[in-house]
Amino acid sequence: VNIKTLFLSVDASLKEAIKTIELGAAQIALVVDENEVLLGTLTDGDIRRGLLKGYDLQSPVGLVMNKGFCSLSEDFTENRAMQLMNEKDFHQMPVIDSQGRVIRIYLMKELLKPEKFPNFVVIMAGGEGHRLRPLTENCPKPMLKISDKPILEIILEQCIEAGFQNYYFSINYLKEKIINHFQDGSKWGVNIQYLEEKQPLGTAGALSILPVKPKNPLLVLNADVLTRTDFNKLMLFHD
Template structure:
């Protein structure tokens, strides 16, 4: 966020000539018109000034007669990716940040396109057999099955790299050489990739115990290597850091419609009849932010599933947070899911929406 956004605040009585000076000095190609309480009244850009001059409005014209009274704004919780999308779609160089109607900042395109960098390791689970995708996985580990021209795991890796992550660990078991040969040490992508190998299957959480003691004292993002998603990982990490739980689990709301009328009864007496009700559930999305203390609690070569590990902390009244995922998400577990992922990636489906 621009640190000198206060320099482009002007009252509505400011003349167009004075506004030109403010815009020039602010070097952001706009000025924010506010009242005495910092409520946003409008935005004026260099383009607005030029159009006013074409209309023969004088330089002494109050800027309230020139400004855009309905500008595009965002809140402080708007993700970086969403802001970037808004700016690109609308051709904007900046967006005012508003809270309760008042200006609290100004996000600029120049600032937002600066690639962030996070030292938090990313742990990708790639050791599964992919049994439900046979025969495709007879001679190829599931993470290397291609979506378009790239393997599933490479698509996932690129998503994290685009969000600013550069330190990766990949857990392997089934056909580990194929995965290591493809990704190497990560230098092809300008990142570092390390491997932990399960000599025997350790469940969905057991490989945490194989991570080195030299990990930085930071939460790690852990993700199944068969999940295709547009989760905003930056926002996920910020969410975890804000609430500081032992673990944050990404969840997805799913609906199940019962295709029959549901009867509730007391003994032989029917007390209600609901026709084809819909039930909503949160399901585990296979993406976690895990604290260092949870990692340390898993012993080397201990077999444990993430659900069991998390349930043990819940039973001990530890704080486990959930992060609802509304973005694109697909678990590539069955053949029909793989075909859907192919469609979404190759044909410009929801994954690119």
């Protein structure tokens, strides 16, 4: 988070505060002076309470901001910050220097993100789906949709949530439809490469055409199987 996008002056209106909170993606606005010294914090709840007291959207944030805010000194580690935020049930916690100036903000949603893995995920997506004909006559089985989303995309997002960034999709049947949809993975913020089977090779066969021998354990998945398995815990156990 760019901390300066959360800043408001004490004279800013509640309407401006709502826009700052909406665009800042941190669910909070920080009221600072001209030297970026923290004067107060503002959340949706503070604004609602102010409106209930009779203030309007043009009222200055200084009238409703939380002056009794909690903050952390800059020597707090992420682990200590997360422990304190968990104890107090805080979703955000600003960090200030010895002069009271805001230098960053800890967000619980960021602190709780799973560990990122360098390990590759190999997803087998080359099958023809004979048993699902006629649904798979013009659509590869991994691209069949559940709630308007391809099965393969559901699996990908589950893996991303578990902390995986690097993928190989093993493809063969109607491969262009898969490549056109996922491309290099940048839409999801990940790296996707393709293992193109000239003929169906089966699970172990597809692993044989990996361009480099992996140094770390692989996660191998079928593109037509949905599971609630926690892939993060699975990899931590085996890695």
